[in-house]
Amino acid sequence: MATVMEMPKLSDTMAEGSVARWLKKEGDKVSAGIPVIEIETDKATMEYESPASGVLLKILVGDGQKCPLQAPIAIIGKADEKWEEVFEKYKAKKGGSAASAKSEAPKATASAPAKAAAPQATSVSQVDVKASPLAKKIAADKGIDLKSIQGSGPNGRIVQRDLSQTSSSAATTSPAFAVASGGVVKIPHTNMRKTIARRLAESVNTAPHFFLSISFNMADLLNWRKSAVAKLPEDQKFSVNDLVIFLAARALKRHPAVNSSWQDDCVLQYGDVHISVAVALPNGLMTPVVRHADKLTVVQIAQETKRLVKIAKEGKLQPNDYAGGTFSVSNLGMTGIEDFTAIINPPQAAILAVGSTLPTPVVLSNGSVGVEQRMKVTLSCDHRVIDGAVGAEFLKTLKQYFEDPATALFLG
The missing domain is CATH 3.30.559.10 (Chloramphenicol acetyltransferase-like domain)
Structure with missing residues (x-):
């Protein structure tokens, strides 16, 4: 009988786990009670023992990947067992809530169009702002929010010179621009x-x-x-x-x-x-x-x-x-x-x-x-x-x- 190995909770404050590295590879024999994986918790990197003896049929969460607690991370069974069938039965038993780390990717992709639509909402909201056609075009090209600008034209209308002052000020004082010009290193959060x-x-x-x-x-x-x-x-x-x-x-x-x-x-x-x-x-x-x-x-x-x-x-x-x-x-x-x-x-x-x-x-x-x-x-x-x-x-x-x-x- 195959066993689906889940991400364990190794500390009281652990909310998710990260696979530091697998000590065995797919196809290797494993024994119950013998460490097969190193898991990074919120406190330390710890070895974790195999819950069963058999063959490591499939690794679902690879080195360096994260997943929630109790999410499936590997399948252990007999050499002739098909891990896909075992996994399908596992998901059916769990009510379809379980998913491998790979299944998380489509969620992120699906949310992308919503983010892409955001600029459209901003440009539409600027239609009601009092501004000259040229000012509106410059603002759209440079991504400037007209609602944040005090116009100097008739009746407070925003004109080209207002945007020129804003652009100059932003280029001089924007911390983001200054940091970006020197290079930025993105360091992912560890647990x-x-x-x-x-x-x-x-x-x-x-x-x-x-x-x-x-x-x-x-x-x-x-x-x-x-x-x-x-x-x-x-x-x-x-x-x-x-x-x-x-x-x-x-x-x-x-x-x-x-x-x-x-x-x-x-x-x-x-x-x-x-x-x-x-x-x-x-x-x-x-x-x-x-x-x-x-x-x-x-x-x-x-x-x-x-x-x-x-x-x-x-x-x-x-x-x-x-x-x-x-x-x-x-x-x-x-x-x-x-x-x-x-x-x-x-x-x-x-x-x-x-x-x-x-x-x-x-x-x-x-x-x-x-x-x-x-x-x-x-x-x-x-x-x-x-x-x-x-x-x-x-x-x-x-x-x-x-x-x-x-x-x-x-x-x-």
Whole structure:
């Protein structure tokens, strides 16, 4: 019995799938449970196993092509089975709603005449505009909308000189013309980029953001790290960012209101601390999750972060690697950014933006001016969940931990 393989849903936010590449070609034998395809989701590129054993009779969605979830992508069966008959039965069973990627093309073609008709509607609508016959002809030739022009002729009639001024102005100020003259590269949206756009627009438009900034004296922490790292083997060394995750996780345990999310009928306050770490990739941004960060040592956090960053850059993250975060950390300090504000990663209620550590002039307690190694962080909060005083108390605790690291170990 032949099997029609469908595009699977490999993440909670996946709306469509893209075939990165087939690992088998038509006519090859495949086995159930053995990967046959790499699928690009909105988060990563993942291998997917064959649902049945047999021969790959037909590939319906080829390398680089996209299709909706549960759309048929291949047919697997016995070598002597005719894939066309199998596919027809499948479509009949589905009520004729299923279609291969190739069947989408006629839809796009069919819609083309409607778009082509649009200019006719524009030219007809200009008949009622007061303009000289010559002005109307020039406007039609140059694609100028007469309704947008203020005429200088009798009774506001549009004449040739009005169009000359418009054409000159457009040629001078039109951004589209300026960009086109330098060449334009059309970059198709990847599933990841579309998801980033959708989720961050949703965050900005739905969650009322407010921002709290504070700077830390990093001298003691940096000295402690330098001393500790010097005594550790290479596979146990940790970075400043690992310390940020370590200390933020312990501060979240003391301020659970920040470790929360907004739901339609309630606020969910999480007992576990799972920190999403922003990782920049060539084609977007991923936020793999360091789970139970409040229970891990800084060395364990460093090792887990290195593992997650490595597989993220290889495009091998699995759903359990990036789902379920309760708080996010985004660090641009290593790129020289002094401070910035980050967009909240929904449905979380807060994200910590971390800048670089810089020598900064400060007024010391005795009134003199000195220089300290200081790092600035900004907490972006969802005001539906976190009030200003709550966010401020969280940062106050975080400052205490950064400036007196031993406090985090004994009080965190």
